[in-house]
Amino acid sequence: MTGGLRLGFAARLLGISILEVAESDAQAAFDAFLNCSGKSARLGAIQACCGCEVDVNNFAHHLPADMLECAEEDVDLSTAYYPNDEKYESQWNLRKIGAERAWNVTMGSPRVAVAVIDTGVDYNHPDLWDNMWVNERETPGNGIDDDGNGYVDDYYGYDFINDDGDPFDDHGHGTHCAGVIGAVGGNGIGVAGVAPRVRLMACKFMDKYGAGVLSDAVKCLDYALQMNASISSNSYGHPQQSRCMAASLQAAERRGHLFVTAAGNEATDNDATPSYPASYSHSSVLTVAATDINDNLTAFSNYGANSVDVAAPGHSVLSTAPGGYNSDSGTSTAAPLVAGSDGCHLVLWDGIPLFILIPVDCVYFRAVCALCVHGFSVFRHTNLQQQLAIGEALLSARTCSQFQSFMIFSYV
Numbered sequence: 001m002t003g004g005l006r007l008g009f010a011a012r013l014l015g016i017s018i019l020e021v022a023e024s025d026a027q028a029a030f031d032a033f034l035n036c037s038g039k040s041a042r043l044g045a046i047q048a049c050c051g052c053e054v055d056v057n058n059f060a061h062h063l064p065a066d067m068l069e070c071a072e073e074d075v076d077l078s079t080a081y082y083p084n085d086e087k088y089e090s091q092w093n094l095r096k097i098g099a100e101r102a103w104n105v106t107m108g109s110p111r112v113a114v115a116v117i118d119t120g121v122d123y124n125h126p127d128l129w130d131n132m133w134v135n136e137r138e139t140p141g142n143g144i145d146d147d148g149n150g151y152v153d154d155y156y157g158y159d160f161i162n163d164d165g166d167p168f169d170d171h172g173h174g175t176h177c178a179g180v181i182g183a184v185g186g187n188g189i190g191v192a193g194v195a196p197r198v199r200l201m202a203c204k205f206m207d208k209y210g211a212g213v214l215s216d217a218v219k220c221l222d223y224a225l226q227m228n229a230s231i232s233s234n235s236y237g238h239p240q241q242s243r244c245m246a247a248s249l250q251a252a253e254r255r256g257h258l259f260v261t262a263a264g265n266e267a268t269d270n271d272a273t274p275s276y277p278a279s280y281s282h283s284s285v286l287t288v289a290a291t292d293i294n295d296n297l298t299a300f301s302n303y304g305a306n307s308v309d310v311a312a313p314g315h316s317v318l319s320t321a322p323g324g325y326n327s328d329s330g331t332s333t334a335a336p337l338v339a340g341s342d343g344c345h346l347v348l349w350d351g352i353p354l355f356i357l358i359p360v361d362c363v364y365f366r367a368v369c370a371l372c373v374h375g376f377s378v379f380r381h382t383n384l385q386q387q388l389a390i391g392e393a394l395l396s397a398r399t400c401s402q403f404q405s406f407m408i409f410s411y412v
Contacts, residue, residue, distance in 0.1 A: 001043040025284035027350065030369060032096070034391050036186075037084070039151065043249045045383065063184060066326060067261075067372060068111075068171060073301075081100065081104055081107070082104045083103075083185045083186050083192040083196075083320075084099060084186055084187075084188050085127075085183075085185060085186065085187065085189060085190055085192045086188065086189055086190060087190055087318060087325060088191065088192055089190050090191075090318045091191055091192065091292055091302035091317075091318055092174075092313070092316075093180075093312075093314075093317050093333075094192065094194060095335060096293065096295075096313050097133075097194070097312070097313065097337070097341070099194055100171055102341075103185075103196075103392065107185065107195065107196050107197045108182070108195035108196060108197040108198040108340075109197060109198065110131075110197055110198070110199055110232050112198045112231070112356075113133045113197065113198070113199045113200075113201050113227070113228065113229040113230060113231075114181050114182065114195070114198050114199070114200060114201065114229065114230070114231045114232065114233060114340065115201040115220070115221075115224035115227075115229035115231070115232040115233070115341055116174050116177055116178045116181065116200055116201065116203060116233050116336070117203045117204050117205065117217060117220040117221060117232050117233065117234050118169075118173055118174030118177055118178075118203070118204070118205075118206060118233070118234075118235060119169050119170070119171035119172070119173045119174040119175075119204060119206040119207070119208075119226065119238070120157075120159065120167040120168050120170065120171070120174045120175075120202055120204035120206075121156070121157070121167060121168075121169050121174050121175050121178045121200060121202035121204075121402065122168065122169045122175040122178075122321075122322040122323065123156045123167075123168065124168075124318055125175065125179075125322070125323070126187075126189060126190070126199065127179060127184050127187070127189060127190040127191060127320050127325075128175070128178055128179065128182075128183060128184065128320055129198070129200060130155050130184045130187075130194070130200065130218065131182045131183070131184050131193070131198065131200050132200050132202070133156065133157070133199035133200055133201040133202075133229075134144070134155055134156060134199075135147065135154055135227065136155075138153060138154055138155050138156075138165075139153075139155075140153055140155035140165070141153060141355050146242055149226065149227070151165060151223070152164070152165055153165030153166070155199075157201045157202030157203050157204070157206070157223075158202075158203060158206075158220075158223055159204040159210065160203070160204060160205045160216040160219045160220055160223075161204060161205060161206070161207055161216060163279070167203065167204035168202075168204075168222045169202075169204035169322055170207070170208040170322075171206065171208050171209070171210050171371075172321050172322050172326070173205065173206070173210055173235070173332065174202070174204065174206075175319075175320050175321055175322050176319045176320060176321060176326070176328050176332075176333065177233055177235055177318065177332065177333070177335075177336040178193075178200050178202075178318035178324075178336070179191055179193060179320030179321075180193060180194065180317060180319045180333055180336040180337050180340060181193050181194065181195060181198065181200060181233060181336045181337075181339055181340035182194075182196060182197075182198045182199070182200050182340055183193050183196065183320055184196055185197075186301070190320065191318055191319060191320065191325060193340055193401060194337055194340035194341050195340040199342065201224060201227065201229050203220035203221075203224055203232075204220075205217045205219070205220045205269045206236065212236070214242050214244075214245065215244065216236065217234075217236065217245070218242065218245050219249050220232075221245070221248045221249075221252065221259070222248055222251075223238070224257070225248070225251055225252060225257055225306055226253055229337070230256075230257065230258065231257070231258045231259075231337055231339050232257065232258070232259050232339070233336040233339035233340075234259060234260065234277060234335065235261070235262040235330075235331070235332035235333075235335050235336065236262070236266045236277075236332075237261075237262065237275045237277070237278060238275070238276055239274070239275060239276070239278065240276065241274075241276055241280075242276065245277060245280070245348065247279065247303050248283065249277070249280055249282040249284055249285060252282070252284040253282055253283055253284040257284055258284060258286060258339075259277070259282075259284045259285050259286065260286045260288060260335050260336075260338050261277045261278050261285060261286070261287050261288070261335055262278065262287075262288060262330070262331035262332050262334065262335040262340040263275070263278050263287050263288055263289045263290070263301060263302040263303065263304070263307075263308045263331045263334075263335075264278055264292075264301075264302035264331060265300045265301065265302065265330050265332075266300070266302055267300050267301065267302065267329055268301065268302050269302070269303060269304050270287075270302050270304035270307040270308055271304040271305055271306050271307050272304075274307065275321070277373055278302070278307060279304075279307040281306075281307075286309050286338065287304075287307060287308045287309045287312065287336045288309070288310055288311065288312055288314075288331060288335040288337075288338045289301045289303055289308050289309075289310070289311035289314075289331060289334065290311060290312070290313070290314025290315060290317070290329070290330060290333070290334040291311045291313055291314065291334070292313075292314075292315040293313070293315065293316075297311060298314060298315050298329070300329070300331075301314065301331055301332065301334075302331065310338065311332060311334065311335045312334040312335075312338050313333075313337060313343075314329060314330055314331055314332075314334030314335075314337070315329045315333075316328075316329055317333040317337075319333070363405045
């Protein structure tokens with residue numbers, strides 16, 4: 001409700017109807033409330049709803065002083081969350097981005113599906129299976145395309161190498177990425193994902209050797225879009241552009257799908273030597289470089305002022321593996337951290353700092369200084385908890401300060 005006054009808790013206590021009046025009629029609203037309550041009851045609380053902003057002091061000014069005990073803006077409170085996962089202390093990447101503080105706001109939502117476009121996912125893993133996306137209209141193992149979507153038995157996702165409904169990971173790369181995104185948190189075992197309540201959709205296009213073909217990667221993205229995945233994590237690369245992939249990325253733009261991809265591990269400038277899908281210019285593409293525990297760009301990470309958007313922890317990251325756990329390094333581990341963070345509703349928009357991401361300066365690529373988002377905007381924050389001290393010289397017009405604001409998707 002906008003442009004009015006809502007009497008919430010107090011109205012329920014007194015058994016009266018919700019009273020709505022114009023904002024300018026605050027005194028009339030209060031008088032009507034007192035009349036309705038017999039002018040003798042004590043108010044529990046009044047919630048004024050006037051759009052997104054309410055001037056509490058101005059509203060309180062209209063209330064009789066002798067009737068007002070306290071007037072101040074209310075705030076949301078919650079218990080502090082700290083995961084009990086046995087290996088959580090080794091997950092430096094989550095502490096680096098201040099995930100614990102973020103989890104007190106949101107831990108993600110099972111309504112958000114993140115497609116892991118990779119080598120598949122160990123969907124039987126005890127730290128993953130509770131968070132696996134399932135196609136509820138499909139009966140697994142009956143050999144029938146129950147939902148008529150063109151894919152048989154696609155219960156957890158689909159395997160485009162073998163053209164069947166079993167996207168089980170026989171390599172390990174996809175399971176590692178899946179754990180970074182959405183390993184179950186607070187279950188007393190293993191690790192926690194950055195978004196421990198999202199759902200993981202398995203889209204397999206690479207085999208047990210970590211090899212696949214571009215056409216199957218495109219099919220994976222098309223499947224993710226068809227099945228309404230909000231975000232996809234794409235930790236693979238090749239030097240060749242694809243018109244088919246570009247068309248699918250345009251479809252992703254239209255559907256509001258965020259395509260998060262790894263920058264690559266060749267320590268090269270993607271602006272000079274493009275790597276795809278990292279170097280596609282579509283607004284749906286968010287390309288991620290890798291940083292180490294000291295917030296430095298790793299020695300292996302690719303970079304690029306125009307083609308690389310953000311950086312996130314990607315060195316010695318502990319996550320799930322088929323049947324267990326392991327540590328791995330690469331932009332492949334940084335990209336799913338960003339994909340999961342997006343799924344955790346932590347990416348804000350339109351001039352609000354992108355707290356979740358470790359910033360990379362747009363000109364001095366090896367210095368972690370400021371975040372340049374796809375050539376649009378600079379946000380001067382390093383993580384969820386504190387602002388990074390940045391030299392003013394690095395925020396001059398020589399860097400990215402001339403760019404306009406950029407909107408990134410927020411999923412609810």
